[in-house]
Structure formats: structure tokens, C-alpha cells
Amino acid sequence: MSNDPTHQFQISKIVPIEIGGMDFSFTNASLFMVATVACAAGFLYFSTSSRGLVPSRAQSVAEMSYEFIASMLREGAGSHGMKFFPMVFSLFMFVLTANLLGMFPYFFTVTSQIIVTFALALFVIGTVLVYGFYKHGLHFLNVFVPSGVPGVLLPLVVAIEIISFLSRPISLSVRLFANMLAGHITLKVFSGFVVSLGALGAIGIGGAILPLIMTVALTGLEFLVAFLQAYVFAVLTCMYLNDAVHPGGH
Amino acid sequence: MFVTPAFAQDGAPANGETHGAAGNVHTETGVAHGEHGTGVFPPFDQSTYPSQLLWLVITFGFFYLVMQKVIVPRVGGILEHRHDRIAQDLDEASRLKAEADAAVETYEKELAAARAKAGSIADQARDAAKAKAAADRASIEAELSAKLSAAEARIADIKARAFAEVGSIAEDTAAAIVDQLIGAKATPEDVKAAVAAAKVEA
Numbered sequence: 001m002s003n004d005p006t007h008q009f010q011i012s013k014i015v016p017i018e019i020g021g022m023d024f025s026f027t028n029a030s031l032f033m034v035a036t037v038a039c040a041a042g043f044l045y046f047s048t049s050s051r052g053l054v055p056s057r058a059q060s061v062a063e064m065s066y067e068f069i070a071s072m073l074r075e076g077a078g079s080h081g082m083k084f085f086p087m088v089f090s091l092f093m094f095v096l097t098a099n100l101l102g103m104f105p106y107f108f109t110v111t112s113q114i115i116v117t118f119a120l121a122l123f124v125i126g127t128v129l130v131y132g133f134y135k136h137g138l139h140f141l142n143v144f145v146p147s148g149v150p151g152v153l154l155p156l157v158v159a160i161e162i163i164s165f166l167s168r169p170i171s172l173s174v175r176l177f178a179n180m181l182a183g184h185i186t187l188k189v190f191s192g193f194v195v196s197l198g199a200l201g202a203i204g205i206g207g208a209i210l211p212l213i214m215t216v217a218l219t220g221l222e223f224l225v226a227f228l229q230a231y232v233f234a235v236l237t238c239m240y241l242n243d244a245v246h247p248g249g250h
Numbered sequence: 251m252f253v254t255p256a257f258a259q260d261g262a263p264a265n266g267e268t269h270g271a272a273g274n275v276h277t278e279t280g281v282a283h284g285e286h287g288t289g290v291f292p293p294f295d296q297s298t299y300p301s302q303l304l305w306l307v308i309t310f311g312f313f314y315l316v317m318q319k320v321i322v323p324r325v326g327g328i329l330e331h332r333h334d335r336i337a338q339d340l341d342e343a344s345r346l347k348a349e350a351d352a353a354v355e356t357y358e359k360e361l362a363a364a365r366a367k368a369g370s371i372a373d374q375a376r377d378a379a380k381a382k383a384a385a386d387r388a389s390i391e392a393e394l395s396a397k398l399s400a401a402e403a404r405i406a407d408i409k410a411r412a413f414a415e416v417g418s419i420a421e422d423t424a425a426a427i428v429d430q431l432i433g434a435k436a437t438p439e440d441v442k443a444a445v446a447a448a449k450v451e452a
Binding site for chain 2: 006007008009012017022023024025026027029030033034036038039041044045048051052053055059061062063066067085086087089090093112115117119120151177181211
């Protein structure tokens with residue numbers, strides 16, 4: 001248990017709450033969700049509070065993230081997709097901040113919990129479905145019928161399209177979850193090597209240098225992954241929203 | 251507040267072997283872990299799902315509302331304001347440039363006009379000078395020719411008088427010569443006639 005690399009994903013209650021036999025305790029996971037929201041919203045709020053015509057450094061970071069997501073959504077889902085901007089921007093900032101907060105030692109990584117990423121993915125797919133049917137009615141089903149496919153192949157293609165559509169929430173959530181989980185486990189394992197080799201004396205300390213270098217390199221990689229996964233999540237969200245805005249347009 | 255349980259997760263296990271005391275301090279949280287850590291991989295521990303879902307909905311919902319109501323309009327407004335301002339500044343710049351161009355054009359026009367005027371003034375002055383010179387020359391020439399003709403008239407007059415006197419001198423001389431040669435007085439009428447005849451022959 002002492003060097004258990006999965007221990008960092010353990011959820012512990014801080015304020016036990018139980019409603020109707022269900023456990024709704026305020027846990028370390030909840031705490032870091034609150035911290036994520038506080039960091040992201042606080043940063044965006046205070047960095048833009050001066051509304052400078054010439055932005056300060058913090059304000060230009062906030063503006064860059066805004067324009068980054070805005071251009072991503074405009075390219076992915078067209079100008080009609082811009083009504084989903086608050087949603088995509090919230091998802092991106094939430095996932096990015098949660099990933100980056102998770103990089104602090106001893107901090108809990110909200111996005112390393114499959115239930116969290118799955119809930120976010122369902123939120124995206126649910127939005128696509130609800131908006132798609134609300135806006136286009138049954139025409140939304142054109143999503144499953146690509147244009148220009150020969151009639152003979154159509155049933156097969158439609159079946160494939162349906163399966164791919166159904167697998168979207170799974171792939172979207174598992175991608176983020178697995179990346180964060182695997183990265184943190186790897187980091188923990190290699191840094192565990194440093195400690196256990198270092199305990200062996202002089203030779204062990206010499207041998208511990210290799211996993212130490214590895215840990216440093218992996219930390220850099222994990223920062224990249226933290227950003228990349230938030231980016232991928234946002235890009236895929238834009239692509240899926242494009243289906244809701246322009247069904248059959250692919 | 252959140253460092254204590256977190257420390258219990260990572261710090262205590264790492265030091266657990268050598269620092270038993272440190273491990274004991276955190277037994278409380280260690281027990282809490284024990285409840286969940288019953289061999290189930292933590293992210294797949296379904297007993298934590300309701301709590302995570304509830305708090306995710308609360309926190310993400312709040313975050314979404316803040317983004318939608320406050321941040322997105324504000325940042326969008328900042329960017330739009332800047333965009334407008336830049337466009338306005340560009341308009342102003344092109345307006346000023348047009349003004350400058352117009353000023354340059356009028357300047358050049360005025361310069362050309364002034365140049366033309368200067369040229370015409372010079373031409374006029376030259377023409378006037380030329381005319382005056384011509385007039386002066388004409389008047390001087392006229393004066394000179396008047397003087398010339400007066401002088402010629404005087405010469406003619408003197409010549410005529412001289413000629414006339416030549417007649418009387420010749421008559422006197424002829425009378426004197428005749429008187430000396432023949433000792434006879436020739437009548438003035440005869441001498442005059444003879445001189446006139448000689449004059450005609452000459």
C-alpha cells in the first residue's frame with residue numbers, strides 16, 4: 001500500500017453527506033472540482049476585470065484562450081455553432097485547469113475519474129442529440145446517412161455510422177480519463193523507483209539517477225498531455241456539435 | 251486543509267516504513283481510505299459515483315453559468331471594442347491621409363499657378379520693355395532723320411546760295427576779265443547772259 005501508484009486516485013470524505021441512502025459526501029474530489037472552478041473562473045474574472053484596450057499579460061492569456069476556442073469552434077462547426085461557445089469554452093477551461101492542477105504534487109486529479117469524464121462526454125453528446133432533434137427533427141438522422149454512398153453499401157455504412165456515434169461518449173471520456181490516469185501512474189511508479197533505490201545506499205543512489213531523469217522528463221510530457229487532452233476534448237466537442245448544427249453535412 | 255489528506259495519500263506511504271510516528275498521525279485518514287480501498291481500483295469504485303456526479307454538476311454548472319453570464323460577454327466585449335477601435339483608428343488614419351493628399355494637391359496646384367503667373371509677369375515685363383525700346387528707337391530715329399533732313403535742307407540751301415553767288419562772282423570776274431582784256435565795259439546784261447550760257451554748257 002505504501003507505494004501503491006493508484007493510491008493517489010483514492011477518494012476520501014471530508015464532509016460526509018448522505019441523502020436517501022446515497023453517499024453525496026464532500027470529498028477530496030469535490031474539493032478539487034471547487035478548486036478547479038475557483039482557479040479558472042477567478043483567473044478569467046480578475047485578469048479581464050480592467051477591460052484594458054491594451055491587455056496586460058494575464059488579460060492577453062485570457063483573450064488568447066477565448067480566441068483559441070472561438071476559432072476552433074468556428075472552423076469546426078461554422079458560425080452557426082458559435083451559440084455553443086460558452087459550453088465549449090467552459091469544457092476546455094475546466095478540463096485544462098483540472099489537468100494542470102493535478103500536476104501539483106499531492107493534488108487530486110479530477111479528470112482521472114472515469115465518472116467525471118464520462119459525465120462531461122455525456123453532456124456533450126446529450127447536447128448534440130437534444131439540439132439536433134430540436135432544430136432539425138427527424139432530419140437529424142441524416143447524420144447516419146452520408147451522402148454519395150451507393151445504395152448497396154448504405155445499410156452497412158449506416159450501421160457503422162450508428163456504432164461510431166454510440167462509441168463517441170465512450171471514446172471521448174476514456175481518452176481523457178486514461179491519459180490522465182496512465183500519466184499519473186507512470187510518474188508515481190518512476191518516482192517510487194527513485195525513493196526505493198535511494199534507500200539502498202550509495203549504489204542505489206547512483207542507480208536512482210535514471211528514474212529521476214525519467215521522472216523529470218515525464219513531468220514535462222505530462223504538462224503537454226494535460227494541455228493536449230483538454231485541446232482534444234474541445235476539438236472533438238466542436239466536431240460533434242457540427243453534426244448537431246449541420247446534420248448530413250459530412 | 252487539503253494538504254493533510256493529500257499528504258496522507260502520498261507522503262505517509264513514502265515515509266511510512268521509516269517514520270512510523272508520521273504514519274500514526276494520519277491514521278484517521280488512513281482508515282477512511284481503508285473503507286474504499288477494498289481492492290477496487292479507485293476510479294471504478296462505484297460507491298463514489300453519486301458524490302462525484304453531484305459535485306461535478308454543482309461545480310461545473312456554476313462554472314458554466316459564470317462563463318456564460320460574465321466571462322464570455324466580457325472578453326467578447328473587450329475583443330470587439332478593440333476591433334472597433336482599431337478599425338476606427340484605421341479610418342481616421344486614412345481620412346488624415348486623404349486630407350494630407352488633398353493639401354499636397356492644392357499646394358501643387360497653387361505652386362503651378364504661381365509659376366504660371368510669374369512667367370506671365372516676366373513675359374509682360376519683357377514685352378513692355380521691348381515695346382518701349384522699339385518706341386524709343388523709333389522716336390530717336392525720327393528725330394535723327396528730322397535732323398538729317400534739316401541738315402540736308404540747309405546744305406541744299408547753302409549750296410543753292412553758293413550757286414547763286416557763283417553766278418554773280420562769275421559775272422563780276424567775267425566783267426573784270428573783259429575789262430582787263432579788251433578795256434571795254436561789257437554791259438552787265440551781256441556778261442550775265444554769257445555766264446548763264448557758260449553755266450549751261452558746264
